[in-house]
Amino acid sequence: DAKTTQPPSMDCAEGRAANLPCNHSTISGNEYVYWYRQIHSQGPQYIIHGLKNNETNEMASLIITEDRKSSTLILPHATLRDTAVYYCIVRVTNTGNQFYFGTGTSLTVIP
Amino acid sequence: DAMVIQNPRYQVTQFGKPVTLSCSQTLNHNVMYWYQQKSSQAPKLLFHYYDKDFNNEADTPDNFQSRRPNTSFCFLDIRSPGLGDAAMYLCATRGGTHNEQFFGPGTRLTVL
Numbered sequence: 001d002a003k004t005t006q007p008p009s010m011d012c013a014e015g016r017a018a019n020l021p022c023n024h025s026t027i028s029g030n031e032y033v034y035w036y037r038q039i040h041s042q043g044p045q046y047i048i049h050g051l052k053n054n055e056t057n058e059m060a061s062l063i064i065t066e067d068r069k070s071s072t073l074i075l076p077h078a079t080l081r082d083t084a085v086y087y088c089i090v091r092v093t094n095t096g097n098q099f100y101f102g103t104g105t106s107l108t109v110i111p
Numbered sequence: 112d113a114m115v116i117q118n119p120r121y122q123v124t125q126f127g128k129p130v131t132l133s134c135s136q137t138l139n140h141n142v143m144y145w146y147q148q149k150s151s152q153a154p155k156l157l158f159h160y161y162d163k164d165f166n167n168e169a170d171t172p173d174n175f176q177s178r179r180p181n182t183s184f185c186f187l188d189i190r191s192p193g194l195g196d197a198a199m200y201l202c203a204t205r206g207g208t209h210n211e212q213f214f215g216p217g218t219r220l221t222v223l
Binding site for chain 2: 034036041042043044045046049087097098099100101102103104
């Protein structure tokens with residue numbers, strides 16, 4: 001599975017959009033991009049995933065570049081409860097079952 | 112609600128004393144995982160099961176073993192815990208609409 005690179009930390013003002021980047025320049029054509037977050041002392045929680053089209057759900061939006069080498073997770077109106085570590089993972093869904101976590105981005109939402 | 116349950120939430124053991132961590136799921140998912148997460152680090156995959164098919168990661172120490180007696184339950188056995196094995200241990204399943212993972216709350220292991 002391709003490796004991911006994320007900034008180690010970011011701040012965001014409460015109520016503003018949080019844009020979390022992820023670089024996955026070695027991604028293969030059949031690898032999906034998954035995003036999870038982990039609030040302190042809890043298990044990681046699924047947020048969203050995509051292959052090549054942009055995706056949106058009730059939690060976030062996922063923007064994937066046309067060449068698929070990077071993506072951005074967008075939390076449209078960040079709240080204090082969005083303070084967490086956000087992990088970007090790429091994986092093949094039709095072979096193997098492994099999910100390997102990268103180093104993640106620690107997002108702090110500031111009042 | 113369907114969920115992944117880990118017991119106990121906190122476990123204390125002594126150096127070298129075997130310990131077993133438990134995980135159960137009500138999601139009826141085929142795949143179950145064990146991760147180790149040390150302080151300020153990302154979760155590290157130890158092994159996973161697809162049904163009864165066990166898949167060990169190449170760098171998982173022999174000190175770590177696992178059992179899955181049925182779909183619902185999975186156990187992590189640490190045969191001789193060392194101080195370096197103190198960590199949060201996370202259990203997860205995979206399935207659902209998006210083929211995503213569902214995590215339990217974790218068991219924090221302390222080794223004295």
